Amino acid sequence: MYLVENPEDEPSPHDDDQAGLAGSPRHDLLAEQAVLGGMMFDRDSVGDVCGALTARDYYRPAHEAIHNAIVRLFTRGEPTTAIAVTAELTRTGDLARAGGPHYIHTCVETATGLGTPAYYAAEVHDQAVLRRLVEAGQRIAAMGAAGEGDVAEIVDAAQSELFTVADERVEEDMLLVADTMSDYLDIVEARKDNQGKLIGVPTGFADLDALTGGLRPGQMIVIAARPAMGKSTLALDMARSAAVKHGIATVIFSLEMDRNEIHDRLLSAEARVALHHLRHGNMTDDDWTAVARRMPDITAAPLFIDTSSNLTGMDIRTKSRRLAQKHKLGLVVVDYLQLMNSGGSKAENRQLEVSDISRGLKSLAKELGVPVIALSQLNRGPEQRQDKIPVVSDLRESGSIEQDADMVILLHREDAYDKESPRAGEADLIVGKHRNGPTATITLGAQLHYSRFVDLARDE
Incomplete structure (x- = not known):
C-alpha cells in the first residue's frame, strides 16, 4: 500500500x-x-x-x-x-x-x-x-x-x-x-566528432589553437612579458581574431592605451598599413585603399573598447555583465593587471591587492562563462639571466596570478635585447602553464611595424 x-x-x-x-x-x-x-x-x-x-x-x-x-x-x-x-x-x-x-x-x-x-x-x-x-x-x-x-x-x-x-x-x-x-559521455562523443575543430575562442595563431583548442569558457589566460615586448599587441591580435574574423563579441579594457592608440593598432594590423604612417599622418594612396578595403569588416565587428581611467575590478565585472546580457559576450581582455586597483577596501599591501584583482577576474570568467585574458608585467628576473628567457615565477607582485590562471603565456623576443640577433623578427610564446593540456613554446613572426604577430608560415 x-x-x-x-x-x-x-x-x-x-x-x-x-x-x-x-x-x-x-x-x-x-x-x-x-x-x-x-x-x-x-x-x-x-x-x-x-x-x-x-x-x-x-x-x-x-x-x-x-x-x-x-x-x-x-x-x-x-x-x-x-x-x-x-x-x-x-x-x-x-x-x-x-x-x-x-x-x-x-x-x-x-x-x-x-x-x-x-x-x-x-x-x-x-x-x-x-x-x-x-x-x-x-x-x-x-x-x-x-x-x-x-x-x-x-x-x-x-x-x-x-x-x-x-x-x-x-x-x-x-x-x-x-x-x-x-551528459558527460555525450560531450566526450562530441569531442571525437569535432577532432581538428576548435572548441574555444580562436586566437588567430594556428599552433597555439592546436595546442589549446582555443580559449575555453571560464578560463583566465595570463599573457605576461617585460615592457615593450608586445603583450598589448598580442592581446589585440587575439581580440581581432575573435571579433573581426569570427564575429565573437569581445571587450577590451585598457588602462595603458587610449582609444585612438587602440584604433591605430587595430587599423594597422587589419589593413597592413605601417603604424608610423597612421600615427604621423603620412598615409599614401595605397594606405587609404587598404584602409577602405578593411573598414567594412572592422566597423561590423562586435568589438567594444573601454579606456576609462582608474578602472577597478568591480567596474570591469559590472560592465562585462551588462555586455553579457545585451551582446552574448564571448571574450574579455584586460590590459593590464598591475595598473588596476581593487576598488574595495584598502588592502594591506600591493601584493594582496593584485591577488584580489586576479581572483576577481578568474571569478568573472567562471560567472560569465567566457575566457578572460589578463595582461601582466614580469619582474626583472629575465634581465638577470644570460638567456633573458622568462619563466612563470617572474610574474610580478603576486604569486596568486600564477595560481589563479588556467594558462600563462610568456612573450619573449630575442631582438628586444640584441638587435643583431639571428632571430630578429621572431617572437616566442612560452606556454609555461596549461591547466588543461601540455606546455610548449610556439614561435611567431613579429610584424611590429604593422602592430601584429603572425604565424611564421602565413603569407598575406
Missing part, C-alpha cells in the same frame, strides 16, 4: 523566503502538472522540457521529485510512463513526497489535450524567474538595510544577485556522478 499525500498541502521551499508578501509566491500549478504529465505521456518531449527549465524551477517539491525521476528514467533509456515513474520513486523512497501514484496519474490526466509540454515549461520557468527576482530583491534590501562592509562591495554583491536572475543561470545543487555521467 502506498502512502498518498496531497502535494497541495506541502510547504514550498520558497515559502520562508517569501514571508511577508501578500499571498503565495508566483507559480502556475496547472502548467507544472501539464509539463510533468506531458513528459510521462510523450517520452520524446523530455529533452525539450529539460532545455527550457531545471528541476529547481518547480514551485512544488512534489513536482521537483517527479521531474527528477522522469529525467533519471530518460537518461537510462527507459520508459517515462506514469507506472515507470511510480516504480522509480518507490525505488528511491520519494513516492510519498511526490504525492503517491494517484497524484502522478492526475498529472498525466491534466496534460491530456493541453498541447506540447515545452510550451508550459516556458511558463513554469518564467514564474520561477519572477520568484527569484522577488527573493533577490529581498536579499538586496537586507544588504542595504544592514549596511555592513564596504559600500562598493555591497553594490557589487547586489549587481551579482540581479545578474544571476537576469541571466537565468541559477547554479544547480550538488549532483551525483550517476546523474551527470550520461
Whole structure:
C-alpha cells in the first residue's frame, strides 16, 4: 500500500523566503502538472522540457521529485510512463513526497489535450524567474538595510544577485556522478566528432589553437612579458581574431592605451598599413585603399573598447555583465593587471591587492562563462639571466596570478635585447602553464611595424 499525500498541502521551499508578501509566491500549478504529465505521456518531449527549465524551477517539491525521476528514467533509456515513474520513486523512497501514484496519474490526466509540454515549461520557468527576482530583491534590501562592509562591495554583491536572475543561470545543487555521467559521455562523443575543430575562442595563431583548442569558457589566460615586448599587441591580435574574423563579441579594457592608440593598432594590423604612417599622418594612396578595403569588416565587428581611467575590478565585472546580457559576450581582455586597483577596501599591501584583482577576474570568467585574458608585467628576473628567457615565477607582485590562471603565456623576443640577433623578427610564446593540456613554446613572426604577430608560415 502506498502512502498518498496531497502535494497541495506541502510547504514550498520558497515559502520562508517569501514571508511577508501578500499571498503565495508566483507559480502556475496547472502548467507544472501539464509539463510533468506531458513528459510521462510523450517520452520524446523530455529533452525539450529539460532545455527550457531545471528541476529547481518547480514551485512544488512534489513536482521537483517527479521531474527528477522522469529525467533519471530518460537518461537510462527507459520508459517515462506514469507506472515507470511510480516504480522509480518507490525505488528511491520519494513516492510519498511526490504525492503517491494517484497524484502522478492526475498529472498525466491534466496534460491530456493541453498541447506540447515545452510550451508550459516556458511558463513554469518564467514564474520561477519572477520568484527569484522577488527573493533577490529581498536579499538586496537586507544588504542595504544592514549596511555592513564596504559600500562598493555591497553594490557589487547586489549587481551579482540581479545578474544571476537576469541571466537565468541559477547554479544547480550538488549532483551525483550517476546523474551527470550520461551528459558527460555525450560531450566526450562530441569531442571525437569535432577532432581538428576548435572548441574555444580562436586566437588567430594556428599552433597555439592546436595546442589549446582555443580559449575555453571560464578560463583566465595570463599573457605576461617585460615592457615593450608586445603583450598589448598580442592581446589585440587575439581580440581581432575573435571579433573581426569570427564575429565573437569581445571587450577590451585598457588602462595603458587610449582609444585612438587602440584604433591605430587595430587599423594597422587589419589593413597592413605601417603604424608610423597612421600615427604621423603620412598615409599614401595605397594606405587609404587598404584602409577602405578593411573598414567594412572592422566597423561590423562586435568589438567594444573601454579606456576609462582608474578602472577597478568591480567596474570591469559590472560592465562585462551588462555586455553579457545585451551582446552574448564571448571574450574579455584586460590590459593590464598591475595598473588596476581593487576598488574595495584598502588592502594591506600591493601584493594582496593584485591577488584580489586576479581572483576577481578568474571569478568573472567562471560567472560569465567566457575566457578572460589578463595582461601582466614580469619582474626583472629575465634581465638577470644570460638567456633573458622568462619563466612563470617572474610574474610580478603576486604569486596568486600564477595560481589563479588556467594558462600563462610568456612573450619573449630575442631582438628586444640584441638587435643583431639571428632571430630578429621572431617572437616566442612560452606556454609555461596549461591547466588543461601540455606546455610548449610556439614561435611567431613579429610584424611590429604593422602592430601584429603572425604565424611564421602565413603569407598575406
